[in-house]
Amino acid sequence: MPRVAIVTGASSGVGAEFCKALDARGLDEIWLVARRKGALEEVASGLKTSSRVVPSDLSTPEGREEVARLVSIESPDIRFLVNCAGLGRFGDSFSIDAADTRSMMEVNMSSVVELTSACVPHMSPGSRIIALCSEAAYVAAYRLGVYAASKAFVRSYLDALRLEVEDRGISVLEVSPGWIDTPFIQGVESSCKAPAKVFGGIVSKEDVVAKALRDSDRGRRRSVCGLKTRATIGLAVHLPRFASWYWRRMWRRQGSPAAPF
Ligand SMILES: NC(=O)c1ccc[n+]([C@@H]2O[C@H](COP(=O)([O-])OP(=O)(O)OC[C@H]3O[C@@H](n4cnc5c(N)ncnc54)[C@H](OP(=O)(O)O)[C@@H]3O)[C@@H](O)[C@H]2O)c1
Numbered sequence: 001m002p003r004v005a006i007v008t009g010a011s012s013g014v015g016a017e018f019c020k021a022l023d024a025r026g027l028d029e030i031w032l033v034a035r036r037k038g039a040l041e042e043v044a045s046g047l048k049t050s051s052r053v054v055p056s057d058l059s060t061p062e063g064r065e066e067v068a069r070l071v072s073i074e075s076p077d078i079r080f081l082v083n084c085a086g087l088g089r090f091g092d093s094f095s096i097d098a099a100d101t102r103s104m105m106e107v108n109m110s111s112v113v114e115l116t117s118a119c120v121p122h123m124s125p126g127s128r129i130i131a132l133c134s135e136a137a138y139v140a141a142y143r144l145g146v147y148a149a150s151k152a153f154v155r156s157y158l159d160a161l162r163l164e165v166e167d168r169g170i171s172v173l174e175v176s177p178g179w180i181d182t183p184f185i186q187g188v189e190s191s192c193k194a195p196a197k198v199f200g201g202i203v204s205k206e207d208v209v210a211k212a213l214r215d216s217d218r219g220r221r222r223s224v225c226g227l228k229t230r231a232t233i234g235l236a237v238h239l240p241r242f243a244s245w246y247w248r249r250m251w252r253r254q255g256s257p258a259a260p261f
Contacts, residue, residue: 009084013182068118125169178229201228
């Protein structure tokens with residue numbers, strides 16, 4: 001049985017970086033999942049490990065089922081499942097385009113649950129589930145409400161999943177970064193521009209992924225990259241209302257409280 005890593009969101013940003021980092025882990029195959037076939041092929045072409053490009057739209061049940069079916073047919077020994085695919089949109093939750101809101105919920109939540117459920121039966125002791133969560137999972141985030149709620153869902157789901165797969169020897173890592181310098185930010189701002197201050201403490205995808213794999217090797221449950229993000233999460237855990245107030249204040253201080261877009 002080939003030893004495989006499955007990485008969603010592999011066409012860009014953190015997912016592509018995970019593929020590069022997993023290239024050195026002695027796997028037989030890396031499966032790259034996202035919508036853009038060309039971008040996936042480009043990432044795959046830089047890998048030494050043999051790879052399989054799986055173009056799928058994870059915002060649709062059909063796209064998710066396609067990946068699940070492939071897993072079931074091939075029945076590989078899944079050593080890593082890395083759930084990176086995700087998107088966010090700034091804006092008051094009631095004003096964001098309905099299709100974008102739906103995609104956020106489908107990709108950020110449904111695809112994590114459905115792909116994980118499809119992969120667990122093909123995992124064995126030592127296998128790892130890694131999922132991109134966010135600092136936003138800890139804060140009631142003004143003008144990032146749906147995204148933050150979707151990540152809070154992932155966080156809660158991972159906490160329960162960890163208990164459920166413990167006896168199988170499978171580990172679960174929540175990766176909760178603050179802002180990372182990737183095209184994700186362009187997507188988030190496509191609906192509404194945010195004050196520059198909101199993006200404080202931005203880190204690189206290389207640092208996020210290197211820390212995540214280090215934390216996974218050490219059997220940690222959560223990986224948080226960067227001092228500012230660690231401080232924000234600490235604050236949000238102990239003083240959640242203050243953390244939300246502070247996040248909103250960063251927007252309001254810009255001087256256009258009602259509708260900056
Ligand atoms: N960047 C940040 O500031 C930040 C901070 C905290 C958490 N995160 C989380 O980190 C993860 C990775 O984000 P990133 O920064 O690497 O963003 P990115 O560079 O924009 O990458 C997002 C990935 O998700 C894939 N994706 C989006 N919609 C999809 C769909 N419908 N079906 C399949 N794949 C889809 C994209 O591929 P295609 O377009 O080819 O489909 C792309 O590969 C996300 O879950 C995000 O929420 C990011």
